[in-house]
Amino acid sequence: MKRFLTLLAASLLSGAASIAVAQTADEPIQIIQPPKSINLGMVELGKKLYFDPRLSKSGFISCNSCHNLSMGGTDNIPTSIGDQWQQGPINAPTVLNSSLNVAQFWDGRAGDLKAQAGGPIANPGEMAFTHTLALGVLESIPAYVREFKQVFGKDKVDIDQVTAAIAEFEKTLVTPNSRFDQWLLGKKDALTADEQKGYALFKDTGCVACHNGEAVGGNSFQKMGVVEAFKKDDPATGRFAVTGKDADRFNYKVPTLRNVEYTYPYFHDGSANTLTEAVRTMGRIQLGKDFTADETRQVVAFLKTLTGDMPQFTMPVLPPSSDATPRPQPFPPKAAPAPAPKK
Amino acid sequence: MKRFLTLLAASLLSGAASIAVAQTADEPIQIIQPPKSINLGMVELGKKLYFDPRLSKSGFISCNSCHNLSMGGTDNIPTSIGDQWQQGPINAPTVLNSSLNVAQFWDGRAGDLKAQAGGPIANPGEMAFTHTLALGVLESIPAYVREFKQVFGKDKVDIDQVTAAIAEFEKTLVTPNSRFDQWLLGKKDALTADEQKGYALFKDTGCVACHNGEAVGGNSFQKMGVVEAFKKDDPATGRFAVTGKDADRFNYKVPTLRNVEYTYPYFHDGSANTLTEAVRTMGRIQLGKDFTADETRQVVAFLKTLTGDMPQFTMPVLPPSSDATPRPQPFPPKAAPAPAPKK
Numbered sequence: 128m129k130r131f132l133t134l135l136a137a138s139l140l141s142g143a144a145s146i147a148v149a150q151t152a153d154e155p156i157q158i159i160q161p162p163k164s165i166n167l168g169m170v171e172l173g174k175k176l177y178f179d180p181r182l183s184k185s186g187f188i189s190c191n192s193c194h195n196l197s198m199g200g201t202d203n204i205p206t207s208i209g210d211q212w213q214q215g216p217i218n219a220p221t222v223l224n225s226s227l228n229v230a231q232f233w234d235g236r237a238g239d240l241k242a243q244a245g246g247p248i249a250n251p252g253e254m255a256f257t258h259t260l261a262l263g264v265l266e267s268i269p270a271y272v273r274e275f276k277q278v279f280g281k282d283k284v285d286i287d288q289v290t291a292a293i294a295e296f297e298k299t300l301v302t303p304n305s306r307f308d309q310w311l312l313g314k315k316d317a318l319t320a321d322e323q324k325g326y327a328l329f330k331d332t333g334c335v336a337c338h339n340g341e342a343v344g345g346n347s348f349q350k351m352g353v354v355e356a357f358k359k360d361d362p363a364t365g366r367f368a369v370t371g372k373d374a375d376r377f378n379y380k381v382p383t384l385r386n387v388e389y390t391y392p393y394f395h396d397g398s399a400n401t402l403t404e405a406v407r408t409m410g411r412i413q414l415g416k417d418f419t420a421d422e423t424r425q426v427v428a429f430l431k432t433l434t435g436d437m438p439q440f441t442m443p444v445l446p447p448s449s450d451a452t453p454r455p456q457p458f459p460p461k462a463a464p465a466p467a468p469k470k
Numbered sequence: 471m472k473r474f475l476t477l478l479a480a481s482l483l484s485g486a487a488s489i490a491v492a493q494t495a496d497e498p499i500q501i502i503q504p505p506k507s508i509n510l511g512m513v514e515l516g517k518k519l520y521f522d523p524r525l526s527k528s529g530f531i532s533c534n535s536c537h538n539l540s541m542g543g544t545d546n547i548p549t550s551i552g553d554q555w556q557q558g559p560i561n562a563p564t565v566l567n568s569s570l571n572v573a574q575f576w577d578g579r580a581g582d583l584k585a586q587a588g589g590p591i592a593n594p595g596e597m598a599f600t601h602t603l604a605l606g607v608l609e610s611i612p613a614y615v616r617e618f619k620q621v622f623g624k625d626k627v628d629i630d631q632v633t634a635a636i637a638e639f640e641k642t643l644v645t646p647n648s649r650f651d652q653w654l655l656g657k658k659d660a661l662t663a664d665e666q667k668g669y670a671l672f673k674d675t676g677c678v679a680c681h682n683g684e685a686v687g688g689n690s691f692q693k694m695g696v697v698e699a700f701k702k703d704d705p706a707t708g709r710f711a712v713t714g715k716d717a718d719r720f721n722y723k724v725p726t727l728r729n730v731e732y733t734y735p736y737f738h739d740g741s742a743n744t745l746t747e748a749v750r751t752m753g754r755i756q757l758g759k760d761f762t763a764d765e766t767r768q769v770v771a772f773l774k775t776l777t778g779d780m781p782q783f784t785m786p787v788l789p790p791s792s793d794a795t796p797r798p799q800p801f802p803p804k805a806a807p808a809p810a811p812k813k
Contacts, residue, residue: 186545
């Protein structure tokens, strides 16, 4: 965080930001703009909550379990593991740069990060808790009560404060300074010839129609399988589940391609293990284009230049539970022993 | 880490270390001595491995899952959650100050941290992987291969290097500067009157017979249930499982009481939820002493002064998998659809 702010200050002082605007105006991808207004008290509280598994029924699953900040903000498995090892229905999207998304979740059912943050806590297949129980845990921990009061100025902890703090922390999870952004900012040797060819292909073949803007995606909903059906047996319905409109069937939020080297496996079902496979499939089913091996290699090389500086922060130390804190329930209670049979 | 080294340097420069020896010579508890010789390259590599869930079959469980450094180096549940949500047989001991233990695991079956580190990776009830498969994952990740070579100077990654690096990181997880250590070092107002009374009780009633030394425990095996049986139906056998000697039945490594405020629930089965409960039970079954409510409160107050400075470090960013990296297996493979019944 500190490093990020330093970088921001340096950019502003050197006038790099205004140069950037001039240089990237013609490009369909823009450099990442850092958040303009951050409440640092909320960020520090939100960071603790993001890492706190006591917001789950089991006491084992935190936001960071599936949106792991050591691993590109994802869990790197096709679909996530929830309470009691339940298999999730969809691939966990990265939390990195998620503040740039037009909406949250693959189907956009949450309008912003704050609306998203409450979902997994109460989802029976994920953290399997309830907002009421989560608040009961937080209110039983004196250090949390003090920190909530300091940050929000109220005597009572409520779920709006919890989700607002988590969302504020998530706003800091942007990844500036990728080699591609350096190139956009004028460092012409930041990309190799192959990477530049890959970018040219990415533009010329039409990838940029959906993957554009600061996040190289995240800003529209599009049909998965425009030219060719994605998978004949794919049971997910995408944004149709939210709008009920037939036109939204199989529509998904276009994922960001920032740090895509870290966010494998790919697609809403996590079915593509490698970038090579993802690029070939996307070319075929979205653009009707069979990329050659060389073209695929070049597009993949370009995509890897979108890896930015990962958020750097000290791992939070969570305040300990008190004697009054309700204990987590990681396992079903043991059944009482059966009564001895009558003789 | 940096903070810790700074603190160490300050202590040495001011001559505090020699004062400490003089002042604590008469006390059964000594201040925590920082590790004398640390290989920083190994520490940084070991930190990544400690946080890397790719050392598990599922890709979901890392060392930090059960020895969570945001939560006192434990998981704060009675027994841990393993692969496929299996219930572990015993409470996860804290990794904090574990380098001070006479041996590792509750039954001491590993002689040191290095010997311990390989266990959970290959335990079918924990990370459920094999050393061979874990090495295959690491060797498929170019950034790991380079870092291992830099640190160990060999072309091949082996399990000895993996466990040595994890152990080296764990050696840094000491927690100096508790209020009790400050008191031992001469800051007489570091403890309240109640806390000092609690310490006097802790000594006078005999708790220190087992909970002594730098870690306030961790340096001997003792029978759980000296005066009174712990639980009539406790199925665990303790150190008997290692030595096969009847005298070792129900013997366990005495746990450290450093940061005990953070390491709930207590005992090898995690059956005591609060420090109050743990102190009362220990008094009764180990010492034949029924602590009064006031005495219990004072001993608990003393125990909370053993909370030191938690390790402070930047959360590691793990190198991404390559196309060649074997993918994790979080869920059993889907069964092939049953053939249609013949009509």
